[in-house]
Amino acid sequence: xxxxxxxxxxxxxxxxxxxxxxxxxxxxxxxxxxxxxxxxxxxxxxxxxxxxxxxxxxxxxxxxxxxxxxxxxxxxxxxxxxxxxxxxxxxxxxxxxxxxxxxxxxxxxxxxxxxxxxxxxxxxxxxxxxxxxxxxxxxxxxxxxxxxxxxxxxxxxxxxxxxxxxxxxxxxxxxxxxxxxxxxxxxxxxxxxxxxxxxxxxxxxxxxxxx
Numbered sequence: 652x653x654x655x656x657x658x659x660x661x662x663x664x665x666x667x668x669x670x671x672x673x674x675x676x677x678x679x680x681x682x683x684x685x686x687x688x689x690x691x692x693x694x695x696x697x698x699x700x701x702x703x704x705x706x707x708x709x710x711x712x713x714x715x716x717x718x719x720x721x722x723x724x725x726x727x728x729x730x731x732x733x734x735x736x737x738x739x740x741x742x743x744x745x746x747x748x749x750x751x752x753x754x755x756x757x758x759x760x761x762x763x764x765x766x767x768x769x770x771x772x773x774x775x776x777x778x779x780x781x782x783x784x785x786x787x788x789x790x791x792x793x794x795x796x797x798x799x800x801x802x803x804x805x806x807x808x809x810x811x812x813x814x815x816x817x818x819x820x821x822x823x824x825x826x827x828x829x830x831x832x833x834x835x836x837x838x839x840x841x842x843x844x845x846x847x848x849x850x851x852x853x854x855x856x857x858x859x860x861x862x
Contacts, residue, residue, distance in 0.1 A: 714805065
């Protein structure tokens with residue numbers, strides 16, 4: 652009933668995702684959907700339904716890694732240790748911020764603070780980051796450090812030149828020259844129009860009627 656209501660709405664902004672039981676078709680959509688700006692695909696049992704608070708459906712997302720330069724950090728909300736590392740990549744000789752990595756253990760936060768505190772560009776200075784609905788103005792402040800440390804991070808997707816989600820720290824890369832860490836290492840998905848990879852039930856029904 653909900654699918655039919657969405658189809659009858661006649662609003663091009665409302666689209667119903669395609670559904671298939673064919674694994675090869677799902678793999679193709681996994682690629683196409685990302686190129687249209689979507690996270691991935693969802694797998695579920697044929698008779699499965701949405702159950703609040705339970706993982707009855709599995710969201711399958713891309714897994715990739717990138718070597719990034721640590722350009723700064725934010726102090727943890729407790730005031731002890733590093734809350735998040737801020738990361739950068741080089742583009743035409745300029746170091747651009749691309750995202751952050753967090754979710755460190757208490758011990759790791761203190762270890763990171765001991766590592767990066769001596770690398771501050773200004774012992775007393777802080778930089779002002781972007782304020783969002785998830786971050787208050789005070790917590791947007793971050794501490795720039797010398798861009799000398801490189802680490803490998805796991806990420807799923809890029810959007811407008813930045814990581815779409817928070818990335819996960821994997822390991823340090825002391826063998827990597829910071830200036831060699833650029834956008835060219837990133838996998839660039841093919842671009843698709845979102846309306847080409849999504850198919851409304853209205854369109855499906857019109858196709859069925861025509862056949």
